[in-house]
Amino acid sequence: MANEEGKYALETARADKSVWLMKCPPVVTRSWKAAAASSSAAGDPAHNPVVAKVVLSLDPLAPDEPSSLQFKMELAQADSQGNIPKSYSLNMFKDFVPMCVFSESNQGKLALEGKVEHKFDMEPHSENFKDYGKLCRERTNRSMIKTRQVQVLDNDHGVLMRPMPGMIGIIPPGSKDKQKKVAPVKPSEMKRTRRDRREMEDIIFKLFERQPNWALKQLVNETDQPEQFLKEILNDLCVYNKRGPHQGTHELKPEYKKAATDDNNNNNNNNNNNNNNNNNNKDNNA
Numbered sequence: 001m002a003n004e005e006g007k008y009a010l011e012t013a014r015a016d017k018s019v020w021l022m023k024c025p026p027v028v029t030r031s032w033k034a035a036a037a038s039s040s041a042a043g044d045p046a047h048n049p050v051v052a053k054v055v056l057s058l059d060p061l062a063p064d065e066p067s068s069l070q071f072k073m074e075l076a077q078a079d080s081q082g083n084i085p086k087s088y089s090l091n092m093f094k095d096f097v098p099m100c101v102f103s104e105s106n107q108g109k110l111a112l113e114g115k116v117e118h119k120f121d122m123e124p125h126s127e128n129f130k131d132y133g134k135l136c137r138e139r140t141n142r143s144m145i146k147t148r149q150v151q152v153l154d155n156d157h158g159v160l161m162r163p164m165p166g167m168i169g170i171i172p173p174g175s176k177d178k179q180k181k182v183a184p185v186k187p188s189e190m191k192r193t194r195r196d197r198r199e200m201e202d203i204i205f206k207l208f209e210r211q212p213n214w215a216l217k218q219l220v221n222e223t224d225q226p227e228q229f230l231k232e233i234l235n236d237l238c239v240y241n242k243r244g245p246h247q248g249t250h251e252l253k254p255e256y257k258k259a260a261t262d263d264n265n266n267n268n269n270n271n272n273n274n275n276n277n278n279n280n281n282k283d284n285n286a
Contacts, residue, residue, distance in 0.1 A: 009109075009110070010110045010111065010112060011109065011110065011111035011112065012111075012112045014111070014112060014113055014114055015100075015112045015114070015115065016114070016115065017113065017114030017115070018114060018115065018117040018118075019101050019113060019114035019115060019116050019117060020116070020117065020118045020119075020120060021099065021101075021116045021118070021119045021120070022090065022119075022120045022121075022122055023120070023121050023122060024122050025088075025122060025123075025124075027084050027085075027135065028075070028088070028122065031051070031075060031084065032051045032052075035049045035051050036048075036049065036051075050076050051075065051076055052073050052074060052075050052076055053073070053074055053076060054071060054072070054073050054090070055071070055072040055073075055074065056069070056070075056071060057069075057070040057071075057072065058070075069092075070089075071089070071090035071092060071120065072087060072088070072089060072090065072125060073087070073088045073089075073090055073122065074086060074087050074088075075087075075088075084131070084135060085124040085125065085128035085131050085132045085135070086128060087124070087125035087127055087128050088122045088123060088124055088125055088128075089122070089123050089124075089125050089126075090120040090121070090122060091120060091121045091122075091123065092118055092119070092120055093118075093119045093120070093121070096116075096119045098115070098116070099115075099116040100112060100113075100114070100115050100116065101113040101114050101115075101116065192224055192225055192226045194225065194226060194229050195223075195225060197233065200223065200225065200229075200230075200233055201233060201237065203223060204219070204223075204233060204234075204237060205237075205252075205256070207219065207222060207223075208251070208252050212251055212252075213241070213246045213249040213250070213251050214249060214250055214251075215248060215249050215250070216230065216231070216234070216250065219234070219250075234250050237252060237253060237256055238250040238251060238252055238253060239251055239252075239253055
């Protein structure tokens with residue numbers, strides 16, 4: 001099987017080979033890698049060392065029971081650390097996504113190594129729980145060791161504290177940038193205090209007299225009130241436009257628009273009456 005240019009081919013001779021997929025603990029993986037490295041160092045890279053053996057147990061009295069079939073793996077290589085478990089239980093999964101195993105050589109040749117038939121999870125066998133507990137405690141103790149050290153520098157005259165070439169963001173002593181003022185806090189980052197609700201309703205009515213449609217952010221900037229508090233008032237007084245030319249804005253409900261219009265008309269009539277009275281007084285005086 002080759003690509004369009006014919007440079008690479010996929011070897012499929014072992015496509016029907018049965019393969020086991022196992023999820024190994026890190027200690028087992030390191031042990032197997034060490035065995036492979038020692039085999040390569042011995043001058044026989046083609047030889048694959050035996051790293052473990054699998055023991056299959058079957059209960060003859062109940063062969064059809066799923067629990068009667070048990071797998072156990074025993075490591076063949078003796079590790080330098082005595083607390084690493086040598087025996088592991090293999091828990092087999094029957095329901096898993098179909099998978100295949102591929103390999104690539106140093107020369108770039110691709111091969112299909114087989115089809116995954118069984119999937120296992122490894123866990124220390126019950127006879128090694130004591131050793132595994134010691135291993136976990138040693139790993140916890142190593143993680144608690146502080147690797148960073150504090151060293152007091154004597155008579156360095158600031159040589160080690162000087163910026164190296166290419167270092168950015170360091171302000172030398174006496175620099176004018178050091179005297180820059182701290183940037184003021186944005187209004188959006190400041191905590192806003194709620195006003196009286198009746199007072200806020202009057203303010204909102206006056207804002208909607210100025211223009212019929214307002215976005216929530218605009219009202220927050222105009223009133224300097226908490227956004228959630230404004231939402232509560234707008235839900236009672238306004239309608240939110242989800243579509244149309246004024247999408248994303250609020251406008252007064254029809255009943256409040258009518259009330260505002262009536263108030264404006266009454267104010268205009270009162271102003272006209274006052275103007276007429278003033279004109280009549282001027283004519284009488286004349």
